[in-house]
Amino acid sequence: MAFAAFGSGSAQEHKSPTKSGKVVLALLLPGLVYLGLFFFTPLFSLIVTSLESPAPTGGIGEYVYGFEWQNYVTVISTYMPQILRSFLYASIATIIALLVSYPLAYYIGVKLRTRPLLQRLMLVLVIAPFFISFLLRTIAWKQIFSDNGALMQVVYSTGLMDHSQHFLGTDAAVIFGLTYNFIPFMTLPLYTTLERFDIRLLEAGSDLYASPAKVFRKITLPISMPGIISGTLLVFIPIAGDYVNAGQNFLGSSKTSMIGTIVDTEFLQTQNYPIGSALSVLLMAVIVALVSLYVRSSGTEDLL
Amino acid sequence: MKRFSIGKLTLPIYSFLTMGFMLIPIVYTIVFSFNDSTPRTQGQWQGFTLDKWTGVCKNPEVCDSLGTSIFISTVSTLIATILGTALAIALVRYKFRGRSLVNLALFLPMATPEVVLGVGLAGFFFNVFGGSVFGLTTVIIAHVMFCLSFVVVTVKARVQTLDPVLEEAGRDLYANPNQVFWKITFPLLLPGIISAALLSFSLSFDDFIITYFNSANVETFPKFIYVAATRGVPAEANVIASAVFLTAILIVLVTQINGAIKRKRLLKK
Amino acid sequence: MAIDFKPSGADLELIDVRKEFPGFTALEDMDLHIPAGEFFALLGPSGCGKTTTLRIVAGLEQQTTGQVLIGGKDVSATKPHERPVNTVFQSYALFPHMTILENVAFGLRQRKVEDPLKKAMDALNLVELGYAAERRPQQLSGGQQQRVALARALVNRPALLLLDEPLGALDLKLRRQMQIELKAIQMEVGLTFLHVTHDQEEAMDMADTVAVMNKGRIEQMGAPEALYDRPKTAFVSKFLGQSNLFVGNVVDSNANSISIEVGGHKITAPKARAEKHTGKVAIGVRPEKATFHREKPKLGADHVLVGPGEIIDIRFTGVSNQYLIDIPKVGEVTVFAQNVGISPVIELGEKVWVSWKVEHSFGLSDLPAGNEDE
Numbered sequence: 036m037a038f039a040a041f042g043s044g045s046a047q048e049h050k051s052p053t054k055s056g057k058v059v060l061a062l063l064l065p066g067l068v069y070l071g072l073f074f075f076t077p078l079f080s081l082i083v084t085s086l087e088s089p090a091p092t093g094g095i096g097e098y099v100y101g102f103e104w105q106n107y108v109t110v111i112s113t114y115m116p117q118i119l120r121s122f123l124y125a126s127i128a129t130i131i132a133l134l135v136s137y138p139l140a141y142y143i144g145v146k147l148r149t150r151p152l153l154q155r156l157m158l159v160l161v162i163a164p165f166f167i168s169f170l171l172r173t174i175a176w177k178q179i180f181s182d183n184g185a186l187m188q189v190v191y192s193t194g195l196m197d198h199s200q201h202f203l204g205t206d207a208a209v210i211f212g213l214t215y216n217f218i219p220f221m222t223l224p225l226y227t228t229l230e231r232f233d234i235r236l237l238e239a240g241s242d243l244y245a246s247p248a249k250v251f252r253k254i255t256l257p258i259s260m261p262g263i264i265s266g267t268l269l270v271f272i273p274i275a276g277d278y279v280n281a282g283q284n285f286l287g288s289s290k291t292s293m294i295g296t297i298v299d300t301e302f303l304q305t306q307n308y309p310i311g312s313a314l315s316v317l318l319m320a321v322i323v324a325l326v327s328l329y330v331r332s333s334g335t336e337d338l339l
Numbered sequence: 340m341k342r343f344s345i346g347k348l349t350l351p352i353y354s355f356l357t358m359g360f361m362l363i364p365i366v367y368t369i370v371f372s373f374n375d376s377t378p379r380t381q382g383q384w385q386g387f388t389l390d391k392w393t394g395v396c397k398n399p400e401v402c403d404s405l406g407t408s409i410f411i412s413t414v415s416t417l418i419a420t421i422l423g424t425a426l427a428i429a430l431v432r433y434k435f436r437g438r439s440l441v442n443l444a445l446f447l448p449m450a451t452p453e454v455v456l457g458v459g460l461a462g463f464f465f466n467v468f469g470g471s472v473f474g475l476t477t478v479i480i481a482h483v484m485f486c487l488s489f490v491v492v493t494v495k496a497r498v499q500t501l502d503p504v505l506e507e508a509g510r511d512l513y514a515n516p517n518q519v520f521w522k523i524t525f526p527l528l529l530p531g532i533i534s535a536a537l538l539s540f541s542l543s544f545d546d547f548i549i550t551y552f553n554s555a556n557v558e559t560f561p562k563f564i565y566v567a568a569t570r571g572v573p574a575e576a577n578v579i580a581s582a583v584f585l586t587a588i589l590i591v592l593v594t595q596i597n598g599a600i601k602r603k604r605l606l607k608k
Numbered sequence: 609m610a611i612d613f614k615p616s617g618a619d620l621e622l623i624d625v626r627k628e629f630p631g632f633t634a635l636e637d638m639d640l641h642i643p644a645g646e647f648f649a650l651l652g653p654s655g656c657g658k659t660t661t662l663r664i665v666a667g668l669e670q671q672t673t674g675q676v677l678i679g680g681k682d683v684s685a686t687k688p689h690e691r692p693v694n695t696v697f698q699s700y701a702l703f704p705h706m707t708i709l710e711n712v713a714f715g716l717r718q719r720k721v722e723d724p725l726k727k728a729m730d731a732l733n734l735v736e737l738g739y740a741a742e743r744r745p746q747q748l749s750g751g752q753q754q755r756v757a758l759a760r761a762l763v764n765r766p767a768l769l770l771l772d773e774p775l776g777a778l779d780l781k782l783r784r785q786m787q788i789e790l791k792a793i794q795m796e797v798g799l800t801f802l803h804v805t806h807d808q809e810e811a812m813d814m815a816d817t818v819a820v821m822n823k824g825r826i827e828q829m830g831a832p833e834a835l836y837d838r839p840k841t842a843f844v845s846k847f848l849g850q851s852n853l854f855v856g857n858v859v860d861s862n863a864n865s866i867s868i869e870v871g872g873h874k875i876t877a878p879k880a881r882a883e884k885h886t887g888k889v890a891i892g893v894r895p896e897k898a899t900f901h902r903e904k905p906k907l908g909a910d911h912v913l914v915g916p917g918e919i920i921d922i923r924f925t926g927v928s929n930q931y932l933i934d935i936p937k938v939g940e941v942t943v944f945a946q947n948v949g950i951s952p953v954i955e956l957g958e959k960v961w962v963s964w965k966v967e968h969s970f971g972l973s974d975l976p977a978g979n980e981d982e
Contacts, residue, residue: 062429066422066487067441073484074448077459084462135357142354155595159588160358165541166587167365168580170564174572175364175371178382218361268450276452279547284568295454295548302458302552312462315455326450507668508701510688512715512760518689522714526705 078319085312098309106313114297114314121293122321124206124281125274128213129221132270133263135214136221140262141255143222144229161222169216173285176212177203180286204288212280217273221266228262264333272322294318365584372577379571391574401575404563411475411559412543415482420536422483423490424528430491431498448488456485457552464553473555481553482546486539493538497531544583617800618679618692618767619644620665625674627660634660636824637674642817644679647794647801649815651808653847657824658804662770665802667691679767689718694761695770698777700753702745708732708756709741715764731763732756734793751782758790762797769794771803775810783807787814808848812836820844840883842890842976851892852941853972855979858886865966871937873914875969882971890972890979896944897968900933900960907963914938915961919954933962 088101111118143161147154164172179186180202190196202208236258240250278295281287294314301311374381375388396402430441448456460481464472505527509519547561554562564576620642627635635657642648650658663669665676667688675684683691694715702711712731716724732738735755737748745753754774761769774790775783791814794801805811811818812832819829820843828835828844839845842853854875856868866885867876877891893912900915907913917935924947931943931954941962954960 056435059429059433059435062425062433063435063441066426066491067444069422069483069487070444070448073460073463073480074451074456075444077456077463078451080463080466081455081459084466138350139354139357142350146350151599152596155599156592157354157358159591159595160362162591163365163584163588164361165545166591167368167584168561168564168576169545170547170561170568171368171572171576171580172364174564174568175367178371179363179367181382183383215361215364272450272452276454277548278454279565284565295452298454298458299551302461308462311458315458319451319455322450322452323447502699502701504697504699504701505703507688508695508697508703509714510668511666511693511695512764513689513718514714515687515689518718523703527703 081312082316084308085316087309087312089309103309106309107317110310110313110317114294117292117294117297118317120206120291121275121295121318124210124213124293125271128210128217128274129267129271131210131214132218132221133267136218136225136266137259140222140225140229144226145232145234148230148234158226161219161226164216164219170279170285173212173216173280176215177286180208203286204283204291206291208286209281209291212286213274213277216280217270220269220273224265224269225259225262228259232258260333264330268326268329272326275322276318368577369581369584372574372581374574374577376574377571378567378573381571381574381577391578395575395578398573398575400558400563401560401573401579404558404560405579407475407558408544408560411478411482412540415479415486415543416536416539418479419483419486419490419539420532423487423535423539424494424532426487427491427494427498428524428528431495432503445488445491448485449492453485453546453548454552457481457549460484460549461552473553473557475557477553477555478550478557478559481549482543485546485549486542489542490535490539493535494528494531497528497534501527541587617644617646617769617798620768620800620802621675621677621680622661622665623675623677625661625664625671625676627657627664627669628672634824635664635671638824638826640819640826640829642800642802644800645798647791647803647814647816649803649805649811649818650821651805651811651818651848652821653806656821658806658821659772661821662695662772662802662804665768666693666695666770668695692767693770694764694766694768695772696754696757696761696774698773700745700757700774702753702756702760704745707742707744708737708748711745711756712760712763714760719764728759728763731759734762735759735789750777751786754778754786755789758793762793762799765797766799768800768802771801771805773805774803775807776805783810790814812848818848820847822847836894838881838970839892840970840972841974842972845892845970845972846976850895850942852895852898853890853892853976854938855888855890855975857888861885866971870914871935871939873938875912875914876909876966877969877971878967881967881969883973884971888975888979890975891969892972893964893969895930895942896928898941898943898962898964899945900931900943900954900962902954902958902960904961905963910966911963912966912969913961913963914941916959917941917962919956919958919960922954922956933960935962 083100084098085106086100086102086104087098088103088106090097090099139161143154143157147157178184181187182198182201182203187196187202190202191198196202232255236254237250240254241247244250244253276295278293278299279285281291281293281296283289298311298314298318301307301314371381371384372391373387373389374384375386375390376383426441426445429435430438460477461473464477501524506519506523509523510516514522545561546559547565550557550559550562551565560576560579564572567573567576620640622638622640625635625638625640627633638657638661640661650661652658660669664671665678667683667686667690671684675682677683678692702708703714706714709725709728709732713724713728716727721727729738729741732741735758737752737755737759740748740752740756745756748756754777757774771790775786778786787810803811803815812835815832817829818832818835819826820835821827822843827841828839835844835848839848839851845851845853854868854870856870856875858866859869860867860874860876861879863879865876865878866882866889867874868889868891869875875891879885882889882891904916905913914935915933917933917938919931920934920940921930921932923930923932926947928944928946931945933941933943935941943962
């Protein structure tokens with residue numbers, strides 16, 4: 036199954052059976068050339084574009100290279116709310132996803148070990164959302180939460196909200212959708228680490244530390260750290276760049292636009308490529324900085 | 340001394356409730372594939388019908404986009420799996436200078452938000468080949484790009500569990516390097532390669548953002564839904580999604596249950 | 609490529625084989641000849657180079673310098689799959705994705721031998737596992753897997769069968785049983801066996817010839833009885849069984865014997881059983897060859913006598929008792945006495961003398977660690 040992708044393989048090294056340089060090259064070269072051509076070059080090109088300025092003679096969508104640092108100043112001053120909102124949404128959704136997923140992963144990975152059939156069934160259910168379009172699932176939530184849907188009718192009738200208030204289009208709705216969509220990405224890596232871990236450690240732990248809370252803090256939590264780290268990364272990064280959930284046709288409104296929303300608009304509508312690029316580069320830079328800080332502080336650099 | 344305790348039941352109850360919650364939109368999508376609606380009224384239940392299932396291709400856009408999506412996902416999965424498996428084997432089995440650099444280079448695409456990948460590639464294609472280049476090829480190139488790292492990570496985990504002594508045993512039993520690879524290494528890596536391919540396929544099949552920037556008028560299934568969302572998604576889309584879902588879940592269930600039964604039998608031995 | 613498979617084993621010759629790894633030398637100019645059909649054991653502690661030797665013979669490791677000859681043919685430059693050699697790996701290395709039968713047939717199929725499945729089945733029957741042919745390796749116990757690994761190697765009728773601690777993972781009882789089976793199979797098929805192990809009992813029990821390795825060299829080689837009876841180095845005397853070693857300067861030397869002086873005692877060894885006849889020499893005796901006496905015995909020149917000393921430890925090990933005796937200025941001496949129930953009961957602290965026949969003494973070529981300085 037695909038679960039392994041989210042786990043952290045053991046960092047154990049095998050001694051190389053041969054030292055044939057040609058074989059390594061043949062194995063590496065195609066992939067690395069691909070990566071260079073279609074990842075690093077585009078990234079570089081994005082940085083170049085982000086420094087361009089409008090062509091003096093040209094029309095809309097035409098730019099010349101100008102080393103225009105000003106683009107970044109413009110982006111930060113104009114789109115500060117969207118930038119902050121993106122990272123705020125991502126942080127909140129990641130934390131909620133972790134809190135929701137951990138007990139679930141623990142139950143499947145540890146408690147269900149003695150019942151392999153049920154364990155596998157639960158796992159299939161965890162990955163089930165992968166098999167159905169996330170756009171349709173998000174639309175389903177939209178319809179469930181729509182003002183004239185049954186759920187909101189109940190809410191209105193209880194008086195918790197009055198009819199001038201809506202759930203759709205709020206920060207909460209967007210965060211809800213993001214969390215929902217990415218819970219499986221959190222549960223799976225947690226499951227893979229918890230599934231491997233030796234139950235006898237818990238018994239030894241309750242022998243030494245006695246209280247279950249202490250056992251959890253001293254043993255279970257440290258052991259599940261690799262899963263927590265890859266889970267949070269797999270959730271945080273895509274959410275920070277997502278804009279579908281926040282879109283007006285989905286769970287958001289004009290008040291929930293994120294970085295991705297602006298990039299989309301700048302590229303596909305106003306054709307302001309330098310600004311769109313600058314915003315993308317900024318997003319990428321912040322994420323790389325956050326990730327390297329995070330990975331380093333958790334002391335598992337060889338994790339991914 | 341067995342006593343009944345609420346505490347013991349909290350975790351199972353919580354877990355099953357959470358699972359139930361995760362399934363709500365899936366059930367909703369399947370139920371609404373039987374909705375006797377027009378795209379505009381699809382948001383409301385209009386009554387039960389099988390028409391959308393029996394006549395799913397009466398809405399050609401839906402079926403065409405599905406075909407395009409399957410084609411794109413298959414081709415990109417194939418390429419990404421081959422490139423990624425080679426990389427994974429090299430990274431685990433060989434020591435070479437700059438290996439950690441290669442690891443980092445493969446991690447970066449995973450740390451890059453889709454919107455940045457999509458925009459970057461689109462800008463690159465536009466600058467180098469001009470606006471007319473966008474089409475199936477650019478979408479496939481983009482999909483291979485973001486699937487590659489995931490394939491590498493998945494296959495790497497499998498290569499790490501492969502005991503090199505097995506390959507030595509093969510060499511000792513008169514298999515030349517080529518035969519060792521195809522008769523021992525490859526079959527042992529196959530489960531990992533298949534997982535990687537499945538993951539790659541599902542990532543590619545469900546991708547919207549990167550496709551959106553690189554596809555011009557190529558219509559994939561997610562793109563069709565995204566565009567249709569402005570005016571209302573036709574129930575036929577629900578039919579397709581439900582069918583794909585049910586097929587996938589059936590395959591997975593069968594293999595998982597098979598695996599569990601095998602494991603049980605092994606434990607009994 | 610044709611591989612020459614002898615109906616029975618071929619001989620193996622290593623000439624000046626040296627293996628260097630980054631930072632250390634695993635093998636130092638090893639010369640070795642194993643005659644065809646022999647059961648040969650390489651015995652030594654971990655890290656002594658025995659497994660490296662085996663891997664070089666198999667072709668899994670390339671020697672830095674030197675030659676490997678199998679059946680008189682230089683195979684130094686050939687790949688593992690081109691050598692008429694098969695290995696039983698320590699971890700068995702059965703292919704988990706194949707049935708037991710397919711595992712055994714693997715080598716035959718590679719060599720395009722006719723009727724591989726039938727021959728594989730015969731080999732499985734030889735190790736009494738015919739009934740498990742369709743199972744997977746994971747479904748077998750350790751001992752069964754070990755036998756499959758053996759069948760998988762034997763079925764190819766290799767000129768040389770390499771065994772890399774093949775019994776190491778089994779429990780004691782099973783190990784003894786497998787030792788007997790392995791020896792019986794070797795006699796039956798008449799192949800040359802090269803067996804690597806760190807278990808001295810296993811090596812002595814099974815092998816025709818044992819080579820004791822230490823730090824990348826062969827310290828001593830010979831029939832198990834000869835090795836045990838007359839170890840030539842301090843390492844061999846301690847690694848193969850136990851020994852009491854005494855170090856002193858040679859004070860007497862005649863045509864038949866040499867004597868050293870240790871703490872006022874004269875310890876004698878036959879000249880023919882001593883490697884070194886002058887200077888500082890170590891003389892040893894096996895604990896079971898020594899006896900102790902409560903009274904100072906009257907013994908002739910054909911005996912060595914040391915004492916008196918004090919019994920400081922007694923251990924009951926079943927068939928025998930082990931006594932540790934501390935003799936002033938000589939050191940601690942171990943004596944094994946058979947537990948036949950007729951010897952008088954001895955208490956801790958009692959005063960005793962220790963004696964043995966001169967013909968049981970052996971003189972070493974080197975000195976035990978800690979005595980190298982003059």
